[in-house]
Amino acid sequence: xxxxxxxxxxxxxxxxxxxxxxxxxxxxxxxxxxxxxxxxxxxxxxxxxxxxxxxxxxxxxxxxxxxxxxxxxxxx
Numbered sequence: 594x595x596x597x598x599x600x601x602x603x604x605x606x607x608x609x610x611x612x613x614x615x616x617x618x619x620x621x622x623x624x625x626x627x628x629x630x631x632x633x634x635x636x637x638x639x640x641x642x643x644x645x646x647x648x649x650x651x652x653x654x655x656x657x658x659x660x661x662x663x664x665x666x667x668x669x
Contacts, residue, residue, distance in 0.1 A: 603665050604658055612661045613643050619664060629656045 604612075616625055617640070626634035631653050633639075633646040647654045 603662050607661075609647060609654070609657075610640065610644055612657065613640055613647070616657070616661060616664060625660075628660050629653070631656075 620628065622634055622638040626638075631646065631650075633643045647657060
């Protein structure tokens with residue numbers, strides 16, 4: 594299979610930790626919670642607790658990754 598057949602993946606090479614850190618730096622915890630309403634973004638929010646939850650919860654991780662892709666498009 595050739596790499597030319599695959600569209601560019603904006604998540605390629607990004608760790609979940611770096612994604613969450615960039616989103617927190619840009620939005621802050623409160624706005625991040627408003628965009629993706631999960632408890633770990635609202636109560637005792639931390640990178641560590643967020644990563645723990647997101648790694649165990651595929652639907653939440655997908656929402657965060659979608660927000661990150663939107664964030665990248667907005668930055669351009």
